[in-house]
Amino acid sequence: MEATKQESRISGGELANRERGRRAGKVVRFLAIIAFSIFILLPLIFMVTTSIKQPIEIRESGALLPTRGIYIINWVNAFITEPLGMFLRNSTLVAVISTFFVMLIAVPTSYSIVRFTTGGNALPSLILGGYVMPPIVVSIPIFMGIKSLGLANTTSGLIITHVILNVTIAVFLLDSFIRTVPRELEEAAWIDGYSRFDTLVKVVLPLIRPGLIATGIIVLILSWNEFLMALLLTYDPSAQTFPVGISRYQGQHGLQFGEMSAAALTGIIPIYILVFFFQRYVVAGLTRGGVKG
Amino acid sequence: MASLELKNVWKKYGDVVACQDVSWRCEDGEFFSLLGPSGCGKSSSMRMIAGLEEITDGDIFFGDRNVTKLPPRDRNVALVFENWALYPNMTVYDNIAFPLWVRDMPKDEIEKKVQWAAKFLDLSGILNYNVKGLSGGQQQRVSIGRAIVRQPEVLLMDEPISHLDASLRTRMREELESMLRKLGATTIYVTHDQVESMAMADRIAVMDKGLIQQIGTPKEIYSHPRNEFVAGFIGEPPMNFAKCDLVKMNGSLHLKSESFDIKLNQVESDKIAKYKGKPQVKIGIRPEDVSVCSASTKNSVGVKVEFVEVQGERNILTLALAAGEDFLVIAASDIKPEKGTSIHVLFDQNHLHIFEAENGNNLTF
Numbered sequence: 001m002e003a004t005k006q007e008s009r010i011s012g013g014e015l016a017n018r019e020r021g022r023r024a025g026k027v028v029r030f031l032a033i034i035a036f037s038i039f040i041l042l043p044l045i046f047m048v049t050t051s052i053k054q055p056i057e058i059r060e061s062g063a064l065l066p067t068r069g070i071y072i073i074n075w076v077n078a079f080i081t082e083p084l085g086m087f088l089r090n091s092t093l094v095a096v097i098s099t100f101f102v103m104l105i106a107v108p109t110s111y112s113i114v115r116f117t118t119g120g121n122a123l124p125s126l127i128l129g130g131y132v133m134p135p136i137v138v139s140i141p142i143f144m145g146i147k148s149l150g151l152a153n154t155t156s157g158l159i160i161t162h163v164i165l166n167v168t169i170a171v172f173l174l175d176s177f178i179r180t181v182p183r184e185l186e187e188a189a190w191i192d193g194y195s196r197f198d199t200l201v202k203v204v205l206p207l208i209r210p211g212l213i214a215t216g217i218i219v220l221i222l223s224w225n226e227f228l229m230a231l232l233l234t235y236d237p238s239a240q241t242f243p244v245g246i247s248r249y250q251g252q253h254g255l256q257f258g259e260m261s262a263a264a265l266t267g268i269i270p271i272y273i274l275v276f277f278f279q280r281y282v283v284a285g286l287t288r289g290g291v292k293g
Numbered sequence: 294m295a296s297l298e299l300k301n302v303w304k305k306y307g308d309v310v311a312c313q314d315v316s317w318r319c320e321d322g323e324f325f326s327l328l329g330p331s332g333c334g335k336s337s338s339m340r341m342i343a344g345l346e347e348i349t350d351g352d353i354f355f356g357d358r359n360v361t362k363l364p365p366r367d368r369n370v371a372l373v374f375e376n377w378a379l380y381p382n383m384t385v386y387d388n389i390a391f392p393l394w395v396r397d398m399p400k401d402e403i404e405k406k407v408q409w410a411a412k413f414l415d416l417s418g419i420l421n422y423n424v425k426g427l428s429g430g431q432q433q434r435v436s437i438g439r440a441i442v443r444q445p446e447v448l449l450m451d452e453p454i455s456h457l458d459a460s461l462r463t464r465m466r467e468e469l470e471s472m473l474r475k476l477g478a479t480t481i482y483v484t485h486d487q488v489e490s491m492a493m494a495d496r497i498a499v500m501d502k503g504l505i506q507q508i509g510t511p512k513e514i515y516s517h518p519r520n521e522f523v524a525g526f527i528g529e530p531p532m533n534f535a536k537c538d539l540v541k542m543n544g545s546l547h548l549k550s551e552s553f554d555i556k557l558n559q560v561e562s563d564k565i566a567k568y569k570g571k572p573q574v575k576i577g578i579r580p581e582d583v584s585v586c587s588a589s590t591k592n593s594v595g596v597k598v599e600f601v602e603v604q605g606e607r608n609i610l611t612l613a614l615a616a617g618e619d620f621l622v623i624a625a626s627d628i629k630p631e632k633g634t635s636i637h638v639l640f641d642q643n644h645l646h647i648f649e650a651e652n653g654n655n656l657t658f
Contacts, residue, residue, distance in 0.1 A: 184378035187345050190365040191372050192439070193395035203380065 051075060051261035058257045074258030078249075081256065083237045084263050087245030091267070093155050094230075094241055095223040098162035102219050103212070105163070106170035111200055113171070114178045115186070124175075131168040135228055143232050153239045158230055162223045169222065170215050173285055177211025178204065214285025217278050224271055242267040294479050295356035295446040296321045297342065302351035304337045304503075311337040313503040315351070319479060319496075324470075326482040326494035330526070334503040339449050339483045343372050355446045368447075371440035375452040377432050379424045379439075385411075386420040389438040396443070410438040414472070429457050430465060437469075441476060448478040455486065466492060487527050491515065499523050516644075521653035524577050524646060530621045532579050535614055536650065538572045539565070548576055548647070552614035553594040558642045565647060565656045573650035580609070580621040582644040585628050586637050593637040596620060598630045612638065 038045075050058060051074050053066040061067070078084055112118040119126075142161055143152075151157030181204050189199040205212065227243040234240045240248075246267065249260040275282060297319040304312040312334045319325040327335040340346035342353060344365035352361045360368045371392075379388050389410055393403045411417045414434045419427070424435055433453060440448055454465045470493045473480050484490055490497045491511045499506045499514060499522075507519040518524035524532045537550035546557045546565070555576075557565075586593055596612035599619070608629060612620040622638060630636050647656045 182376070182378060184374045184376055185380065187343075187365075188372070188374060188378040188380075188439075190345065191343055191368075191370060192392035193366045195364075195366065198395075207381065 047261040047265060050257055051265060053258060055256075055258050074256075075262040077256070078259040078262040078266065081259060082245060082248050082263070084245065084266060086237050087240055087242045088267065088270075090155050090158075090239060091224055091242040092270075094158050094162060095220050098159045098166065098223050099216055099220045101159070101163045102166045102170050103216055105167050106174055106215070107205070107212070108200070109167070110171045110174035111178055111204065114175060115183075127168050127171050131172055135165060139228065139232055142229065146233055153234050153236060155239050157233050158239065158241065161229045161233060162226060165226070165229065166219045166222055170219050173215045173218065174208075174211060177208040177215075181207050210281050210284055213278060214281040217274060217282050218285055220274070221271055294321055294444075294477065295358075296323075296354075297325075297447050297479055297481065298354040299338070299342070300352045300354070302338070302341060302353065303349045304334070304341060304346065305349045310503050312341070315500075315503075315505055317498055317505060317508055319481060321356075322477045322479055324473060324480045324482065324493060324495045326484060326490040326497045327500060328484060328487060328490040328497050328526075329500035329506075330485055333500040335483050335485075335500050336451065337503075338500070339372075339451055339481060342447065342481065343370050343449055344368050369443075369445050370447045370449055371443065371445035372449040372451065373433075373436050373440050373453045376456060377436040377453075379432055379435055381425055383424060384420065385416055385422050385424055385427070385435050385438075388424055388435055389416075389442050392439060392443045406442050407438075410442040413441070413476075414438050430461055433457065433465065437472070441478065446479065448473075448476075448480045450480065450482045452484055452486075453482075454489070455484070469493070488529065491527070499526060501526075517658055518577075518646065518655055519658055520655055521575065521577065521648045524648070524655065528579055530580050530609060530623070532577045532646075533583070533618075533620045534575050534577050534648075535616070535618050535620070536573070536575055539568070539574045539647070540572060548574070551616040552596075552618070555592050555594070555640065555642075561642055561645060561647075561657060568656050570649055571651060574656070575648045575650050575653075576640075577646040577648055577655075578640050579644060580623045582641040583620070583622045584639050584641070585610070585622065585624050585630070586639050589637050590639070593639050595635055595637055598632055598634050598636060601629055601632065603629070612636075 046064060049065055052070045052072065053074075054068050054071045055074065057066065057068050109118075113124055142164070146152055146157040146161060149157070149160075151160065185207075186199050186203060189203045190196065194202065224241075225243060226241075227247075230241045230244045231247070234244060237245070237248075246260060246264050249256045249263060299315055299317055302312055302315045303310070315334070315338060317325075327338060329335045337346060341348050344360070344363060344367075348361055352359055354360065355368065355370075380391060383391070386407055389407045390403050393406060398406075407420070408417070411420055414437060416431070416434055416438060419431065424432060427435065433456075437453070440450075454462050454469065457465055466489060473493075482490070482494060494511060496508060496510055497514055498508045501522050507514055507523045509517075514523060515527055518527065518532075521534070525534070535550065535552060537548045537553070540547050540549050546562045548555045548557065589595065594614070596614055598610060599613050600611040602609040602611070603626070605626065607626055608624045610622045610624055610628075610630070612622060614620055620638075645657070648654060649656060
């Protein structure tokens with residue numbers, strides 16, 4: 001009797017201990033996440049505070065928080081000194097249209113590679129080769145090509161370039177999604193009366209909708225952030241995209257850190273909103289692409 | 294519904310020959326089974342009939358219609374897949390209705406047909422369910438529903454119940470058979486399970502290595518296998534085989550080996566009288582056609598008991614011949630010899646098969 005009491009008391013104490021341990025673990029984990037988040041977000045926070053500092057303060061001190069009060073002059077100037085609206089318009093145009101064409105090309109390409117082993121082993125390898133190649137390698141031929149098409153310094157030229165660059169990654173990402181569709185399902189649809197094209201459009205695509213969204217978002221972000229080709233192919237604001245536009249804030253009037261920060265923040269807001277709403281798909285797309293054999 | 298005929302059909306994948314000169318005919322409304330081990334060409338045959346696989350050479354007819362070059366959607370066949378291949382994220386109703394709305398059938402007609410199929414398959418209560426949550430048996434009925442709803446000329450079934458667990462399989466087998474009989478559809482049933490074929494089919498085509506080995510009713514194939522492969526593939530436990538020589542002694546034929554010396558009776562002797570080939574043969578006898586006798590008699594074979602499996606209503610004895618070959622015998626439940634002892638068995642000559650050792654042909658066919 002005595003012994004059982006003793007035991008139950010011990011186990012009760014142990015339970016409390018365990019509970020305490022669990023809570024402590026939670027706190028540690030929470031603190032770690034906070035610390036990591038601050039580390040990741042620091043540049044962004046710094047950019048936000050810089051954008052609301054008085055311009056003179058930016059040059060004087062590297063303090064994180066504004067000490068002389070909050071000013072919105074950088075935000076106003078960002079739109080005045082450079083045509084920021086036009087950069088954003090160009091970026092949107094290039095990203096959306098190039099993504100549309102990338103998907104239009106990549107979906108049937110990936111499908112035929114998976115289902116009909118089009119191109120045997122060579123085509124997937126070539127596509128992978130295109131994906132891992134540094135873009136600078138093809139910058140000269142692309143520049144010459146776009147120029148000879150008379151599309152230098154146009155958004156159309158940039159759209160074509162982004163399609164060329166991003167089709168490879170899209171084919172690569174879509175591949176693993178298309179492989180998840182059982183072959184029998186397509187065969188069932190053929191027998192039930194669909195043509196191969198109808199089967200792709202009406203049976204396969206609805207099933208891989210999450211993959212299509214993920215791939216689309218990723219390609220859209222890649223195009224939005226693309227700097228090198230945009231810099232090479234455009235030379236005035238009528239065709240320049242947002243990343244190139246940002247670089248214009250250094251130059252004419254010296255380095256305008258405040259304006260640059262404000263402009264950069266304006267440019268990443270649309271992407272952040274997009275990712276916020278579709279992050280589930282983006283994560284799925286990236287992880288699936290990453291673990292495939 | 295229509296009859297189905299394969300005429301000299303070949304299928305080659307590169308150098309691999311999946312079907313060699315396959316010809317057979319399935320009558321209108323017949324339940325025809327393609328049976329064989331994996332890789333025998335039965336699935337290739339079925340996929341060619343469905344139009345999923347191109348035909349290397351030969352012709353396929355549905356009734357008088359040559360469908361050899363037609364794509365699947367123009368053939369009017371239906372296929373029940375091994376894994377059922379239901380459209381996920383669709384309800385039972387939509388899955389069954391799918392082949393109808395692909396064909397732009399009017400809505401009220403679709404409704405009528407789907408209701409008919411659902412009633413026929415006892416799915417009326419779950420028409421609005423998503424197929425994902427259904428049990429294996431239900432999914433399988435939905436896939437049959439999708440196949441029969443448009444009344445195809447030929448109904449193909451590819452191992453439709455091999456994914457179900459054993460107890461459900463037996464029940465589904467019975468249900469499926471009575472269902473298909475009621476439907477009266479021309480059915481090609483592909484399976485590797487001889488029990489399914491034997492229990493359900495009107496006729497069976499046994500395939501191996503891309504060749505049709507034998508076509509016949511279950512009874513014909515069981516009692517009169519054309520060759521050693523068919524004999525060994527059909528029946529559970531399988532037929533016993535033993536090597537021996539066919540020799541003539543004192544004017545009568547004997548099967549002689551290290552293990553036994555059996556004098557053939559008149560009927561058997563007549564059957565193989567014309568045989569002029571090599572004396573090396575193999576005998577084949579089913580476990581139920583061997584009886585245990587108490588003492589050595591004329592034609593009896595001395596064997597050693599290796600194992601006794603008690604099954605309740607019967608015992609299965611594993612015996613070893615003098616030459617070492619294993620021999621299975623189905624015996625009554627009261628026959629339970631000790632392991633390691635020697636006993637004597639008699640072969641029922643009415644059911645004794647003699648195969649040419651060289652090519653496996655049944656000389657007593």
